[in-house]
Amino acid sequence: MMQSSSVIDLLGRPLGVLRLSLTARCNLACPYCCPDSVEPQGLLSTLDQLRLIHSACALGVHTLRLTGGEPLLTDRLWPLLEALSVGRATPGHPLSRLKDLAITTNGSLLDDAKAQQLRALGVDRITISLDAVDAESIARMAGLRRGAEAGLELFKRVLAGIDAARAAGYEPDQGALKLNAVIQRGRNDDQLIPLARLARQQRMELRLIEYMDVGNRNGWCLDQVMPATEMIQILHSHWPLQPIGRQPGGTSSQWLYQDGEGSIATIASITEPFCSDCNRLRITADGQAFTCLFASEGIDLRRWLRMDVSDSELAEVMTQLWTGRSDRFSEDRGLMQVGNHHAEMAYLGG
Template identity: 65%
Template sequence: MTCASPALTLDQHTRPLGVLRLSLTARCNLACPYCCPDSVDPPVMLTLEQQLRLIRVAARLGVHTLRLTGGEPLLSDRLMPLLAGVADGRRTPGDPLAGLRDVALTTNGVLLSEQRAKALKKTGLDRITVSLDAVDGAVAARMAGLRGGRIAGEGLVQQVLAGLVAARDAGFNPAAGALKLNAVIQRGVNDDQLIPLAELARSQQMELRLIEYMDVGNRNGWRMDQVLPAELMVQRLAERWPLSPLGRNDGGTARRWRYHDDVSDVGVVASISEPFCGDCNRLRITADGQAFTCLFAAQGTDLNPAMGSDQELEQAIRALWQRRSDRYSEERHCKADPVPRAEMAYLGG
């Protein structure tokens, strides 16, 4: 038996459902001020069976990419059993999970030990994206919300660098896009780390993704003057290393560039200055089963009542996506008053 092609599920702007970002926990072992993670998880969490049901139903509705997030997903004891269940489905003809082209993980890298990286690779994970917002110890500590200043920050950087080495050694090849580095850039806070971060990524032949500081949630005190536009980031890098544009893939978040010396690529995620709502294909589901059709949404849709069967859940997700009309980033400057929004760590970024 072969796996049937997934149904094309379109929203109000004819955007297909393509990417599922599933949060495994709202907790994190760092306290980045732009993210403001929770110290505890929601009281009722999705079970492993429910998570697998969600992923399988989403794949039936057209999802081709699964990204596991947090908080910090390596804190979750559900991660490895979930990956094992997904891997089993991907190997089974006729299972909707066989249609998944990509299974990825976003982590801060602190817990990415040699043993953990090997286990992730063995259990079927395709890609890892590691977040690091500074190379300098003092700046890294500030961006991660660490006490202890430079010394604590230098320790963090060394842990993340060790995690990158562990991931590479485990078979996550940066040259093939299986290992990437993310950095949120905040004007006047860590924008002096652009060149050092690029030097680090280039030394690892790894793609660096630079993310504009975003107005997600209510706790981070976001202001527009703290945003360094992606165009300026690219200009600064190009002054040091000439770049050629590669464009942005349909449904992708990053506009990408290639260094002229072909060492690696760099991408910029410009949801503030250059919104890409027009082909956004991402559905976010939190650790307690709330579905969000936009990173900037005020509230989600509770999927728990529909967890009784695949059919109920499929109907709920299809209906949710078909009525979706979100395009907050394109409309941001037309909004008269700010509205409460869910926090980034809860949503899984």
């Protein structure tokens, strides 16, 4: 089953990153992501997850990102990490090809014990999501019903989570701890400077994400998208920036603060699509494989996870899935009909 190089899709894009969702549930209800929190039926077992990761690594995956929902909300995280840790440390094992293991969390459940455990089990990077600094704005973006009071409580928990991650050895200066923020015009665009100021104080890279048309119930419209170029212009007027660019296969374009106080990045899926070198495969908590974040439906892999199906058969199915891939929705967005059905963000794992 081991292969010497990545499988290539119809547009010449190699498989490199696997985003595996552990749960569709979340303790927040951000309207752009998770209008409700419903777990799908038929969740993958730890063995199922490992078989999929093994096959993906044999086909060229070098980076695994664990997502949700909120991955820290499920106890299924820990046995998976334990098994990954053993495999990555075993020479010749498919998992030894896994060079980067990351997790995305809203940070509210990240305490000292969990951060230390993540570190001990080999998680290399943590990305924490926070869409505002002002308490009322936090509550609005997180879907919290108690307003500013709940927003302030969440903000304090996220800051405590950042402190816990740093204490566990996740160094922002080494790219091991980053901050994500979705910016939606008319809802939290006034938080752009406060978020950047917070990230600078915390020495964390802030990744500003354009509001995306993922899902069907978030009320997305183009007028609510603040283009990445506009965000950078606003920030540049406060703190001059120097462009670095985007790494091949990466999702973010980067800038350095000219005063030496770290960096900032933008993820511009709407206005500056990066489909041409997208190398990401997404698998949901119930085993649906999506080759595009904006896809309407996935391919159910569970039938190939039965015990009577060999690992080589599973790898062949995943190979066919990737080599037959030609999607580039963001580049084609202007040619698509309005109202296309998309899977929900919390289900896909972002």
